[in-house]
Structures are given as C-alpha cells and as structure tokens.
Amino acid sequence: xxxxxxxxxxxxxxxxxxxxxxxxxxxxxxxxxxxxxxxxxxxxxxxxxxxxxxxxxxxxxxxxxxxxxxxxxxxxxxxxxxxxxxxxxxxxxxxxxxxxxxxxxxxxxxxxxxxxxxxxxxxxxxxxxxxxxxxxxxxxxxxxxxxxxxxxxxxxxxxxxxxxxxxxxxxxxxxxxxxxxxxxxxxxxxxxxxxxxxxxxxxxxxxxxxxxxxxxxxxxxxxxxxxxxxxxxxxxxxxxxxxxxxxxxxxxxxxxxxxxxxxxxxxxxxxxxxxxxxxxxxxxxxxxxxxxxxxxxxxxxxxxxxxxxxxxxxxxxxxxxxxxxxxxxxxxxxxxxxxxxxxxxxxxxxxxxxxxxxxxxxxxxxxxxxxxxxxxxxxxxxxxxxxxxxxxxxxxxxxxxxxxxxxx
Amino acid sequence: xxxxxxxxxxxxxxxxxxxxxxxxxxxxxxxxxxxxxxxxxxxxxxxxxxxxxxxxxxxxxxxxxxxxxxxxxxxxxxxxxxxxxxxxxxxxxxxxxxxxxxxxxxxxxxxxxxxxxxxxxxxxxxxxxxxxxxxxxxxxxxxxxxxxxxxxxxxxxxxxxxxxxxxxxxxxxxxxxxxxxxxxxxxxxxxxxxxxxxxxxxxxxxxxxxxxxxxxxxxxxxxxxxxxxxxxxxxxxxxxxxxxxxxxxxxxxxxxxxxxxxxxxxxxxxxxxxxxxxxxxxxxxxxxxxxxxxxxxxxxxxxxxxxxxxxxxxxxxxxxxxxxxxxxxxxxxxxxxxxxxxxxxxxxxxxxxxxxxxxxxxxxxxxxxxxxxxxxxxxxxxxxxxxxxxxxxxxxxxxxxxxxxxxx
Numbered sequence: 001x002x003x004x005x006x007x008x009x010x011x012x013x014x015x016x017x018x019x020x021x022x023x024x025x026x027x028x029x030x031x032x033x034x035x036x037x038x039x040x041x042x043x044x045x046x047x048x049x050x051x052x053x054x055x056x057x058x059x060x061x062x063x064x065x066x067x068x069x070x071x072x073x074x075x076x077x078x079x080x081x082x083x084x085x086x087x088x089x090x091x092x093x094x095x096x097x098x099x100x101x102x103x104x105x106x107x108x109x110x111x112x113x114x115x116x117x118x119x120x121x122x123x124x125x126x127x128x129x130x131x132x133x134x135x136x137x138x139x140x141x142x143x144x145x146x147x148x149x150x151x152x153x154x155x156x157x158x159x160x161x162x163x164x165x166x167x168x169x170x171x172x173x174x175x176x177x178x179x180x181x182x183x184x185x186x187x188x189x190x191x192x193x194x195x196x197x198x199x200x201x202x203x204x205x206x207x208x209x210x211x212x213x214x215x216x217x218x219x220x221x222x223x224x225x226x227x228x229x230x231x232x233x234x235x236x237x238x239x240x241x242x243x244x245x246x247x248x249x250x251x252x253x254x255x256x257x258x259x260x261x262x263x264x265x266x267x268x269x270x271x272x273x274x275x276x277x278x279x280x281x282x283x284x285x286x287x288x289x290x291x292x293x294x295x296x297x298x299x300x301x302x303x304x305x306x307x308x309x310x311x312x313x314x315x316x317x318x319x320x321x322x323x324x325x326x327x328x329x330x331x332x333x334x335x336x337x338x339x340x341x342x343x344x345x346x347x348x349x350x351x352x353x354x355x356x357x358x359x360x361x362x363x364x365x366x367x368x369x370x371x372x373x374x375x376x377x378x379x380x381x382x383x384x385x386x387x388x389x390x391x392x393x394x395x396x397x398x399x400x401x402x403x404x405x406x407x408x
Numbered sequence: 409x410x411x412x413x414x415x416x417x418x419x420x421x422x423x424x425x426x427x428x429x430x431x432x433x434x435x436x437x438x439x440x441x442x443x444x445x446x447x448x449x450x451x452x453x454x455x456x457x458x459x460x461x462x463x464x465x466x467x468x469x470x471x472x473x474x475x476x477x478x479x480x481x482x483x484x485x486x487x488x489x490x491x492x493x494x495x496x497x498x499x500x501x502x503x504x505x506x507x508x509x510x511x512x513x514x515x516x517x518x519x520x521x522x523x524x525x526x527x528x529x530x531x532x533x534x535x536x537x538x539x540x541x542x543x544x545x546x547x548x549x550x551x552x553x554x555x556x557x558x559x560x561x562x563x564x565x566x567x568x569x570x571x572x573x574x575x576x577x578x579x580x581x582x583x584x585x586x587x588x589x590x591x592x593x594x595x596x597x598x599x600x601x602x603x604x605x606x607x608x609x610x611x612x613x614x615x616x617x618x619x620x621x622x623x624x625x626x627x628x629x630x631x632x633x634x635x636x637x638x639x640x641x642x643x644x645x646x647x648x649x650x651x652x653x654x655x656x657x658x659x660x661x662x663x664x665x666x667x668x669x670x671x672x673x674x675x676x677x678x679x680x681x682x683x684x685x686x687x688x689x690x691x692x693x694x695x696x697x698x699x700x701x702x703x704x705x706x707x708x709x710x711x712x713x714x715x716x717x718x719x720x721x722x723x724x725x726x727x728x729x730x731x732x733x734x735x736x737x738x739x740x741x742x743x744x745x746x747x748x749x750x751x752x753x754x755x756x757x758x759x760x761x762x763x764x765x766x767x768x769x770x771x772x773x774x775x776x777x778x779x780x781x782x783x784x785x786x787x788x789x790x791x792x793x794x795x796x797x798x799x800x801x802x803x804x805x806x807x808x809x810x811x812x813x814x815x816x
Contacts, residue, residue, distance in 0.1 A: 055745045056738025056763075086734045088764035121731020122765070185718055185735065226717040228732070229739035309634040309717070309803075310593055310811055317812035323529020324636070326494045327593065330464025331637035337463045355464075356496035357530070395717075397808050403718055404725035 002159050003284040003373055003393065005276035008147065014164040014175050015143040017200040018042035018240025022140035023152040026133040028119070028126060029081035034152035036130065038102065038137050039076040039196060045240045046205045047073050048212040049114075052188075052233035058085030060115040061232060063095040070111040075102050076236065077115050078194065080153050080181070084117040084125040085231040094127045101131045105138040118181060118194055118232050119155050150179040153194055156402060157183045161273040167262045169255040172245040174201040176262050180270035184279040184403060186225035187303075188216075188233050188271075195220065195235040195270055201259050202241035204249040211251070211260050212237040219267035222299075222390045225278035226399075227307040237263065275391045280398030283315050286376040290387040297334055298388035301379055304332035312395030315375070320366030322351045329379055341382040347375060410567045411692040411781050411801065413684035416555065422572040422583050423551040425608040426450035426648025430548035431560040434541040436527070436534060437489035442560035444538065446510065446545050447484040447604060453648045454613045455481050456620040457522075460596075460641035466493030468523040469640060471503040478519040483510050484644060485523050486602065488561050488589070492525040492533040493639040502535045509539045513546045526589060526602050526640050527563050558587040561602055564810060565591045569681040575670045577663040580653040582609040584670050588678035592687040592811060594633035595711075596624075596641050596679075603628065603643040603678055609667055610649035612657040619659070619668050620645040627675035630707075630798045633686035634807075635715040645671065683799045688806030691723050694784040694799050701792035705742055709787055710798045712740035720803030723783070728774025730759045737787055749790040755783060 024036040041047060049068055051061050067073065077098055084091045099113035117125060150162035162179040178197035203211070216235055241247075248256045276284050287305050289298035305311055308328040314321040325344060330337075340355040346369040350358040369375060432444040449455060457476055459469050475481065485506055492499045507521035525533060558570035570587040590601030611619070624643055649655075656664045684692050695713050697706035713719055716736040722729040733752060738745075748763040754777040758766040777783060 054735060054738040055742070055747050056734050083731070086731045086760070086765060120729075121735060122729070185732075187739075228716050228718050228735060231731075231735050231738060307715075308636050309807070310636050313808050313811035316808065319812070321528075321530070323491070323494050323639075324593075326464050327462060327529060327636060327639050330462040330639060331595075334463070339463050352494070357494060395808065397805055399717070400721050400724065400803065400805050400808055403721035404727070 002277040003281055005159055005273055007159050008162045010147045012164060013147045013162045014177050015146065016175055016177050016198045016240060017242035018045060019198050019238065020141040020143055021145035021149045022137050022142065023145060023148045024133045024137040024140065026079065026129040028079055028129060034148065035079055035081045036133055036137055037078040037149045037152045038141065040141050041074050041238055042240050042242065045072065045238055046203055046208045048209045048237045050212060050216055050235050052230055054229050054231045056086065056231050058083055058117060058232045059087055059091035059095040060084050060117045061234060062092060063099065064114040064116065064234065067099065067111040067114050073114045074108050074112040075106065076196065077102050077113055078153055079117050079125065079130065080155050081119040082117060082123055082125050083119045083121045083232050086122040087124055090124055094125045097127050098130050101134045105134050116194055116234055118153065121231060146177055146179060153179070153181040155181065156279055157181050157277055159277050161270055163266055163269045165262045165266055167258050169201060169245045169258060172243055174199055174243045174245060174259065176266055178266040178270055180274060182274040183277050184225060185228045185230045186223060186274060186278065187227045187229045188220045188223065197263060197266055198238040198240065199259065200240050200243040202243065202245050202247045203239040204247060207249055207251060207256060208237060208239050211263055215264040215267040218264060219271035223271045223275050224303060224306050224390060224392050225275060272391055275393050278393035279402045280396040281393035282373065282396055283394040284374045285315060285392050285394065286389055287392060288376055288378045288387065288389040290378065290380045291384055292381045292386045293384035295386045295388040298386055299390060301329060301332045301334065302388060302390045304328050305377060306390055306392035309395055315394035316396045318370040320346065320363060320370045322346065322366060325377060326352060343380040343382070345378040346370070410685040411689055413567055413681055415567050416570045418555045420572060421554045421570045422585050423554065424583055424585050424606045424648060425650035426453060427606050427646065428549040428551055429553035429557045430545050430550065431553060431556045432541045432545040432548065434487065434537040436487055436537060442556065443487055443489045444541055444545055445486040445557045445560045446549065448549050449482055449646055450648050450650065453480065453646055454611055454616045456616045456645045458620060458624055458643050460638055462637050462639045464494065464639050466491050466525060466640045467495055467499035467503040468492050468525045469642060470500060471507065472522040472524065472642065475507065475519040475522050481522045482516050482520040483514065484604065485510050485521055486561055487525050487533065487538065488563055489527040490525060490531055490533050491527045491529045491640050494530040495532050498532055502533045505535050506538050509542045513542050524602055524642055526561065529639060554585055554587060561587070561589040563589065563591065564687055565589050565685055567685050569678055571674055571677050573670045573674055575666050577609060577653045577666060580651055582607055582651045582653060582667065584674055586674040586678055588682060590682040591685050592633060593636045593638045594631060594682060594686065595635045595637045596628045596631065601638055601641055601682065605671060605674055606646040606648065607667065608648050608651040610651065610653055610655045611647040612655060615657055615659060615664060616645060616647050619671055623672045623675040626672060627679035631679045631683050632711060632714050632798060632800050633683060680799060683801050686801035687810045688804040689801035690781065690804055691802040692782045692799070693723060693801060694797055696784055696786045696795065696797045698786065698788045698795040699792055700789045700794045703794045703796040706794055706796035707798060709737055709740045709742065710796060712736045713785060714798055714800035717803060723802035724804045726778040728754065728771060728778045730754065730774060733785060734760060751788040751790065753786040754778065
C-alpha cells in the first residue's frame with residue numbers, strides 16, 4: 001500500500017515528439033508480465049545520464065557508460081526481473097549482446113544502444129530470451145506507450161510511476177514526461193534506481209547535463225528507503241529538440257529556468273513516488289535539518305535519523321517515542337556538536353529546545369502528529385546557515401516480508 | 409528466542425571478594441519485576457569505566473563521569489525500565505538525588521555513588537519510588553546476588569547475561585565475574601549498553617584502564633544489532649584486590665596477560681550474548697573483513713554489511729541472496745576501491761573471487777550455509793594487511809514487532 005500515491009491515468013502521460021516506446025514480454029520475470037522496454041530517441045537529440053556510485057556497479061551500467069562515450073545514444077533497452085549485476089565477464093558480454101540484438105533490428109551501431117537492467121542480483125541474464133523477443137519489441141515502437149513502459153520497468157513497485165508536465169518557453173509549448181521504478185534497495189547515490197525523463201525542448205548538451213545533475217541532487221539523491229545503494233541506479237534525461245524552441249544553452253535564460261523547474265518538479269515527484277511506494281511503507285517522512293554549517297552535515301544528521309531502524313519502527317507504530325530521534329541525532333557524528341543548542345520538532349510540535357524537553361510538549365500532541373501518514377521531522381542545529389531535506393518511509397512487518405520472500 | 413544462548417546457572421556465577429550486590433523492585437517497570445540493582449565495592453578497589461560517545465548522553469552518564477572524577481566509586485546504582493535520557497536539567501537532578509538516597513543510607517559522600525539507567529528514553533525517572541525502595545535495597549546487600557542482579561538489569565533482553573572465570577596468577581587463584589544487559593539500540597561506541605565486570609585481583613588504575621579499553625575494543629565495540637548507539641552505554645571494570653596477588657602494574661607481566669585474557673574472554677562472551685539475544689534475532693553472524701589497509705576500513709565494510717536491512721532480511725529468510733552482500737560492499741565507500749581484487753565467502757564457500765562469480769559456486773552450497781544459525785560472512789579486500797571482525801544478527805518480523813510495541 002503506497003502512501004498517498006495513486007497510479008497515473010493513461011491519458012495524463014503525454015507523448016514526446018521524437019520519442020517512441022515499446023514494451024514486451026521476454027519471460028525474464030517468472031509471472032509472464034512485461035519485462036522489456038525499448039525507448040527510441042530521434043536523431044539530433046541530446047541525452048544526459050547519471051549512474052550509480054556503487055563500486056560493484058552492474059554490467060549494463062558499465063556498458064551504458066562506455067557506449068554513451070562513443071556517441072549520442074539512439075536506443076535505450078531496459079529489462080526488469082534481473083539486474084545483471086555480480087555476473088562478471090559473462091554479464092558484460094550479455095549486456096553488449098543485448099545491445100547488438102537491438103542494433104541488428106534497427107540498423108544502428110551497437111554503441112548507439114544503452115542497456116539497463118533491474119531485478120535480482122547475481123543471476124545471469126537470459127540473453128536468448130531477449131534476442132527472441134526483439135523483432136516483436138521493435139515493431140511495437142509507438143509514441144503513446146509511456147504508460148505501459150512505466151508498468152514494464154517495475155519490480156517490487158506496487159504502483160507505476162510516471163508524470164507529465166507542459167510549460168511555455170516564450171511562445172512555444174514544450175512537454176516533459178518522466179517515469180521511474182524503485183521501491184527497495186533505495187538510497188540513490190548520484191542517481192536513482194531507473195528513471196527516464198524526456199522533453200521535446202531543444203537544449204545543448206552542457207546545459208542538459210547541468211539540469212540533470214541539479215535536478216537529481218534535489219530529488220533522487222535526497223531519498224532513502226533502506227540505505228542500500230543499488231548496483232544498477234541510472235537516470236536519463238533526453239531533449240529531442242522537436243519543439244523547435246530557440247535552443248537553450250544557458251541556465252540564466254528565463255526559458256531555461258522554466259524548463260529546469262519543470263524537470264526538477266518531475267524528478268521530485270518521481271523520487272517522492274519511490275519513497276511513497278517504498279517496500280512496506282505506511283508513512284511518508286520528510287527529515288529536514290536546518291542551521292547546519294553546511295548541507296553535507298545536515299544530510300549526515302538527516303540520514304542517521306532516516307536509517308535508524310528504531311526511528312523507522314516507531315514511525316510504523318505511530319509511537320511518539322521521540323527519544324529514538326534524539327538518540328539518532330546524538331550519534332550522527334558531527335564535530336564539536338553542542339546538544340544544548342539543538343531543537344527537534346515533529347511537524348510544528350516542539351519536542352526539544354536548547355537540548356531540553358520542551359515545557360509545553362505533551363504525549364497527546366506528539367501522538368496527534370504520529371497518527372498522520374505524512375510527517376516532517378525537523379532538527380535545528382543552530383550552528384550555521386545551511387539546511388537540507390531528505391525523504392524516507394517507515395519500517396513495517398511488510399518490509400521484512402517483502403525482503404525475506406523476494407526470491408521465493 | 410536467543411541464538412544458541414542459554415541462561416547461566418546460579419551456581420556458575422561466582423562471587424567476588426570485596427563486592428556485595430542487592431536487587432529490588434521500585435515499581436519503575438510496570439510489570440513489578442526487579443528494576444533496581446546496587447553494587448557495593450570495598451575500599452581500596454580500583455574502578456575503570458567507559459561510557460557512550462552519543463552526544464545526547466543520558467543524565468546518569470553525565471553524573472557518573474563527574475562523580476568518578478571526584479574519587480574511586482564505592483556504590484553503583486542501576487535502574488532498568490527508564491533510561492533517564494532526554495530529560496534535561498530535571499533528569500540530572502534526579503540522577504544526583506538517587507545517588508544521595510544511597511549515600512544517606514550507607515554514610516558515604518554522594519560522589520562515591522555512580523548512577524546508571526536503562527529503558528525508555530524521554531521520561532522523567534520516578535525519584536520518589538527509588539528513595540522509598542532504598543532502605544530495603546541496602547539491607548539486601550550480599551556477596552551471592554550476581555545472578556539476580558543480571559536478571560534485574562534486563563529490559564528487552566530475553567535471557568540474563570552473566571559469566572564467571574577463574575585463573576591462576578602465579579600461586580594465587582583469582583575470580584572474574586561479569587554481567588551485561590542489551591538487546592536493542594545496540595551499536596556500542598566505546599562501551600556497551602550496561603556491563604559490570606569485577607575481579608578480586610589487585611591491579612593498578614592505569615593498567616585496569618588499559619585492560620578495559622582493550623577488552624571493550626575487541627568485544628562490545630565490535631557488535632551491532634541495529635546500528636543505533638545508545639544514550640546510556642556504560643561498561644565498568646572493578647578490581648577489589650582482595651585476592652592479595654602481587655599487585656599487577658604492567659601489561660607485560662605474565663600474570664597481567666593471564667588476567668587480561670580472562671577479562672577479554674568475559675567481555676567477548678557478554679558482547680556475543682547481547683547479539684545472540686538481539687531483538688528478534690534468529691541467527692548469529694560474524695562479519696570478517698581481511699586484507700584491508702587498516703582496521704578502520706575493515707570495520708567500515710563490515711558495518712555496512714551488518715547494517716544493511718536487505719542483507720539482514722535475507723539472513724532471516726536463509727536466502728543465499730549474496731547479491732545484497734556484494735551491493736553492500738560496493739557502497740561501503742572505500743577510497744580507490746578495486747572490485748576486481750575482492751573475494752567474498754559464506755563460511756568457507758567462495759561466492760566471488762577477483763570480483764567475479766566463483767566458478768564452482770552453486771545455489772545449493774550457498775543454501776547449506778544460509779540454513780545454519782551461525783554464519784561467517786568473509787570479505788577479502790586484497791589491498792593490505794589489516795583485518796577486523798564484528799558480530800551482528802539478522803532482522804526478523806519480531807524485530808519490528810518488539811520495536812513497534814516497545815512502549816505499548
């Protein structure tokens with residue numbers, strides 16, 4: 001049960017001129033559901049990407065980075081049900097061969113295809129199944145398949161995650177559509193599980209790269225379900241230029257600001273959707289840390305709270321056991337930390353002020369906040385000007401159930 | 409259900425000359441069970457202590473540190489059921505007043521009494537109940553009450569943790585007895601939840617301090633149940649000198665080595681007992697990291713594995729989903745990490761060698777190890793000479809249940 005997240009409606013997800021999408025069933029997932037997605041990008045597009053920082057990155061991540069260096073990609077091949085991670089040299093060969101399977105059908109160079117995989121780690125990807133499914137997959141390419149694709153990249157997600165937005169760049173209306181998958185092994189590090197965002201706007205490569213880095217920094221890189229950074233994270237931003245707006249090249253252009261804001265909004269919507277659909281989640285939690293020396297130390301405190309199993313289980317139980325938040329702040333490892341300056345809030349209810357229990361706090365006030373399904377935990381460090389916010393979820397019986405039974 | 413841990417038998421727990429112990433019921437716990445323990449230390453003893461590094465340390469920790477500075481303690485007053493943490497100035501006053509209650513009864517200075525508390529954070533300690541119970545508590549002091557005391561300091565522990573050992577220092581037999589409590593909020597940082605170890609050996613203060621620091625470093629500071637460092641951790645080592653052995657003053661003396669080894673063994677037994685009785689634990693896991701550049705980076709990798717909810721739930725499910733171990737190693741943040749040098753083992757089964765899946769690994773071999781209730785995860789970094797080992801447990805439905813219902 002995702003927290004205040006409903007599935008997108010098919011007609012809300014808008015097509016992007018210059019992009020075609022196809023879905024297919026190769027039989028990689030055991031249950032016969034969609035497990036292949038192909039995205040076609042028209043010539044003349046710009047494409048930016050960020051990938052996981054996990055040192056044990058998956059074979060498709062290694063291959064996608066290499067192929068992207070050799071030129072602007074034309075096709076993105078995504079499979080769900082198998083991560084092709086921890087699969088060694090054979091996994092790399094399979095990832096390359098799956099790109100070849102696309103390239104042979106559509107007559108492009110192999111390096112014009114980027115591979116992406118998500119699912120179980122440590123099992124070889126069944127290449128033959130992908131090769132067999134390829135002709136049908138390619139013939140299904142169409143502009144209006146984003147909705148099905150968002151469903152096709154799901155693994156333990158319970159709800160498909162996709163959203164569209166339109167903005168005016170001067171006189172020209174442009175469209176941005178994004179989709180993402182992710183529910184567990186979520187603590188993105190420079191990227192998220194898998195997300196694909198496309199616009200028909202015309203944007204130069206350096207500006208598109210910058211927009212992606214910034215948008216990710218304030219969305220996918222600010223969420224955590226379980227603290228576990230995936231081996232397969234990737235986020236791709238495509239600008240097809242089909243809208244024929246005046247080419248955007250500088251973030252200070254008003255139109256660039258408008259487009260960036262729309263991309264950032266979509267990134268944040270998708271990142272929040274991943275947390276709302278976090279494995280077993282029953283609550284959506286913002287952890288906001290203010291008045292730190294820099295944003296890095298704000299995040300350090302915020303993630304210590306967000307990753308505490310004791311805080312997460314208290315949130316699940318709607319128990320205003322704020323001592324666990326205080327203990328997490330206390331062990332977060334800030335240098336020269338002076339607890340007598342700290343204030344802690346549950347929503348707008350002050351629990352701790354100047355390191356002391358707030359005089360007017362009552363268990364009833366705390367309980368009222370904890371009964372909600374969206375809660376902000378705010379920590380004021382009172383030692384600087386920086387602030388940062390991350391988003392997380394609680395820790396339930398279902399988290400254990402989902403992850404104890406994942407492969408069975 | 410603790411993992412391969414049985415309760416000590418009363419006659420296994422040996423008294424220590426110079427130490428008397430009493431237990432009482434003040435009504436701090438709701439269920440009427442023992443919640444007060446008093447330890448009396450004879451004059452002429454040496455006493456060493458280490459305390460939590462959590463910046464939000466509890467009131468009794470602050471008071472105990474201060475009192476200990478003013479002279480060798482004569483009494484240790486321990487309550488369970490309430491941590492007296494996050495309680496501000498009032499909590500400090502209560503901690504001091506509870507020491508006064510002891511001091512008044514036994515006619516010592518208040519600073520000769522050290523207070524210790526464990527239980528719920530964020531509630532004021534009921535001082536009047538402790539004062540009322542004091543006369544009875546003091547009158548119950550006796551040499552043979554260690555066993556009851558080990559039960560009296562329990563909170564969510566399911567099994568009392570105590571152990572004794574005797575060794576010969578030259579011609580002189582000395583005895584060491586230790587007890588500990590702890591089950592959740594366990595990732596000790598320079599100390600553990602609460603542990604008290606005493607010997608009748610004669611040891612100088614500097615040597616006793618050194619023995620405690622070293623023993624803790626290889627026991628309590630190498631365990632984690634949930635990564636949450638408590639606000640109340642403390643470990644106390646007492647040497648009464650009543651055995652009249654030649655005073656030990658140098659770790660290089662053979663007798664000092666003998667005594668240290670016994671103290672280290674007891675510390676490790678108690679630390680392991682805390683993990684075996686970890687909240688909801690069904691498995692006891694050693695995480696061993698070898699061939700690192702220094703022991704700090706070995707621990708960094710080991711704790712990343714030990715704190716991964718995905719690894720812990722896979723262990724609970726006996727699922728050889730080793731991709732989660734690989735992903736944890738990959739995100740552990742070592743500088744210049746070269747995964748092509750890494751090997752990973754489940755017990756003696758090689759999963760990954762030189763960063764590649766081991767050719768002779770089979771799911772059946774992995775399953776055989778995962779079916780055990782004691783498992784060693786070994787990571788060989790192949791970039792140095794250092795190694796380190798920590799101990800942890802799995803993550804079960806019962807962990808969530810225990811912590812969601814802790815205050816209800």
